Amino acid sequence: MSKKLNNNELRAIGFYSEALLEQAGRFAKNLIKNKILGKEEILAKYRALISNPDSFASDAIFAEIAQLVKELQPIEDSVGLKATAFELKKEVPEYKIYGIENIDKEAINQMDNAMRLPITLAGSLMPDAHVGYGLPIGGVLATNANAVIPYAVGVDIACRMCLSVFEMDNHYLEQKSQMLKNFLVENTLFGIDGRFAKPMPDEVFDKPEWNATKIIKDLRHKAEMQIGTSGTGNHFVEWGILEINKESEDLKLPTGKYLALLSHSGSRGFGASIANYYSKLAMDKTKLPKEAKHLAWLDLETEEGQAYWIAMNLAGDYASANHHQIHKKMAKSLGIKPLLMVENHHNFAWEEKLADGTPVIVHRKGATPAGKGDLGIIPGSMAQAGFVVKGKGDFSAIYSASHGAGRLMSRAQAMKNITKQDIKKVLADKGVTLIGGDLDEAPMVYKDIYKVLESQNDLVEILAKFTPKIVRMADPDPKGRRED
Incomplete structure (x- = not known):
């Protein structure tokens, strides 16, 4: 483990002000360099300090940082809050699991714990499910209408899909593959620290919510610098072929094969900072048994609660703007407007109603909204097809479907067992060109998308098939960081 403290580690314990991150990072670096304290000791002190800076007012080492916390990062939302302890329900309420034969036991245990929360009213587990923090990836949870769980939304708030379809057939991709590859390199930027020198302006920053709280205000500059960029991990932008085999009133396009652009990413550092801050705040206020x-x-x-809700929804608008900037740049490079755009969130919370009309908050952590008539995108992997789908509105799944194929192998297992040559062979067999990417996103770490879809026939109707051909992902991060 690195002896240095990075900003992600500081954010994880509750530092969100950019100015404070810079000061705290520099201070920690000096302490380590001069062998006054080690990294873990500093983290422990910072963790205590962020919750109660007043208790460090006379501390010989940390008094200055404690004062900066009070000046730069007042805990505006948590003053006066008292922690309340809650017990879980003794029995696991009944809920539907799709594709249970391909879901690991730990993911099911996590969903069981979520169903035992005193605020839970309904839930479901999608066939691409695997272990996550708190709620498993692929978990759908409906809570009473006055409760939102930050970790059930996810760290990458409003991670989403966006598809643009162009009036060019598959032969265009074959003939212009190098040009399209260049467009990806020129118009996209990946990585946790990725930001454009001169970002495109965007009307999303005209929204009054950017002034709603100090946390949001402090993060605005970072959001402005990262607009139009993508994260690491499983985030991608790719060219491929969209195949429509039957005419659909929903897509309003003739049958045939089209050039298409598909992107997957979320709300970047803005959303991650919001998630980390409010997840910690929730855990400070709501005390649950260790397993939950x-x-x-x-x-x-x-x-x-209202502050988080405002920030989450703003992160959703911001994530959408990120995708739209990427797609606008690509369309401009092509010199043509798209015929169709389909998009959807899959890390978010919505105000909805149960089948009996009860108002609820529905958390979809790695799950696609699939209410009756909802359009969405379920990708496979860089070597598997993805699909444009229409929801059937099945309440057993809380009006949801999978958000992808789902992982068969953890990131650690992939890094240990897969080689670059393994990936090259699979991609060559499929005729896919990869720019960037790492071993933990190899095609073989994902489940068979067709088996996943077969497990949810009752949830969605397939409208079109997307086959990836030129894929752009983040280069391996030297510090092993992920943002997905």
Whole structure:
């Protein structure tokens, strides 16, 4: 483990102000360099300090940082809050699991814990499910209408899909593959620290919500610098062929094969900082048994709950703007407007109703909205097809479907067992060109998308098939960081 403290580690314990991150990072570096304290000791002190800076007012080492916390990062939402302890329900309420034969036991255990929360009213587990923090990836959870769980939304708030379809057939991709590859390199930027020197302006920054809280205000500059960029991990932008085999009133396009652009990413550093801050706040206020501690919630009738809700929805608008900038740049490079755009979030919380009309907050962590008539995108992998789908509105799944194929292998297992040559062979067999990417996103770490779709025939109707051909992902991060 690195002896240095990075900003992601500081954000994880509750530092969100950019100015404070810079000061705290520099201070920690000096302490380590001069052998005053080690990294873990500093982290422990910072963790205590961020919750109660006043207790460090007379500390010989940390008094200065404590004062900066009070000046740069007032805990505006948590002042006066008292922690409340809750027990889980003794029995696991019944819920539907799709494709259970291909879901690991730990993911099911996590979903069981979520179903036992006192605020849970309904839930479902999608066939691409695998282990996550708190709620498993692929988990759908409906809670009472005044409770939102930051970790059930996810760290990458509003991670989403976006597809643009162009009036060019598959032969164009074959003939212009190098040009399209160049467009990807010129118009996209990946990585946790990725930012454009001169970002495109965007009307999303005209929204008044950017002034709603100090946290949001402090993160605005980072959001402005990262607009139009993508993260690491499983985030991608790719050219491929969209195949429509039957005419559909939903897509309003003739049958045939089209050039298409598909992107997958979320709300970048802005969303991650919001998620980390409010997840910690929720866990400080809502005390749960150890096995369910990451499922702590915020009350939407309180200031901190409303502050998170505003920030989450703003992150959703921002994530959408990120995708739209990428697609606009690509369309401009092509010199043609898209015929169709399909998009959807899959890390978010919505105000909805159960089948009996009960108002709820539906958390979809790695799950695609699939209410009756909802259009969405379910990708496979860089070597598997993805699909444009229409929801059938099945309540057993809480009006949801999978958000992808789902992982068969953990990132650690992939890094240990897969080689670059393994990936090259698979991609060559499929005729796919990869720019960037790492071993943990190899095609073989994902489940068979066709088996996943077969498990949810009752949930979605397939409208079109997308086959990736030129894929852009983040280069391997030297520090091993991920943002997905």
